[in-house]
Amino acid sequence: MGDTKNFRRVWKKPKRPFNFELKMDELKTVGTFGLKTKRELWKSRTELSRLRHQARSLLAVRQEVREKEEPILMHSLSRIGLVEKTATLDDVLNLEIENLLARRFQTIVFKKFFFKTPYQARQAISHGHVLIGDRVINRPSYVVKIDEEDSIRLTPESIFNKILSEPETKSDLGSPETENIEVPTEPVVEAKEEPVVEAKPEEKPAE
Numbered sequence: 001m002g003d004t005k006n007f008r009r010v011w012k013k014p015k016r017p018f019n020f021e022l023k024m025d026e027l028k029t030v031g032t033f034g035l036k037t038k039r040e041l042w043k044s045r046t047e048l049s050r051l052r053h054q055a056r057s058l059l060a061v062r063q064e065v066r067e068k069e070e071p072i073l074m075h076s077l078s079r080i081g082l083v084e085k086t087a088t089l090d091d092v093l094n095l096e097i098e099n100l101l102a103r104r105f106q107t108i109v110f111k112k113f114f115f116k117t118p119y120q121a122r123q124a125i126s127h128g129h130v131l132i133g134d135r136v137i138n139r140p141s142y143v144v145k146i147d148e149e150d151s152i153r154l155t156p157e158s159i160f161n162k163i164l165s166e167p168e169t170k171s172d173l174g175s176p177e178t179e180n181i182e183v184p185t186e187p188v189v190e191a192k193e194e195p196v197v198e199a200k201p202e203e204k205p206a207e
Helices: 020-033 038-060 063-079 089-093 097-101 105-112 118-126 146-151 160-165
Strands: 130-132 152-154
Touching: 020 038, 020 097, 038 063, 038 089, 038 097, 063 089, 063 146, 105 118, 105 152, 130 146, 146 152
Parallel strands: none
Antiparallel strands: 130 152
């Protein structure tokens, strides 16, 4: 580690920060994965660039060095679910930013417990409502390993246990289960038409 007073940034800004299409793509990604700021997106993008650079460097070295270091890289990436165990360096070069963001603790908790939004999942994590085994993880950006996914659970005293178990009456009204339910209706009584009596013309008095 270096000096804490002279730390290095772990993210880099895009080269074209005022590109309209790039800004729209970034905003869409931030909203989809519930990121707090674009800085979290830039951190993941910088990490992806580092992995690609490492893969390209292994493709350029001698075969002996590659056979020694490539399994180490593949094992570290397969542990966090980015690639398969039988993947190659080409699979590392084909990784996208969404693959890294999908392994975040926030994204996995959002999908596993069916939170309404990824921001609600972020709130639950930040307030210490989610466990991995017996540990409370309050960092939404924590990268979850494959063997840790089954041990993710809510704390027993968490309020989200009750909130997520309550059925939503409004959303259930339009569900397929309620479409075939017959609603009892009152019998309709047809009104009888009364006969119309024509008024007789008034007789004029005789002169």
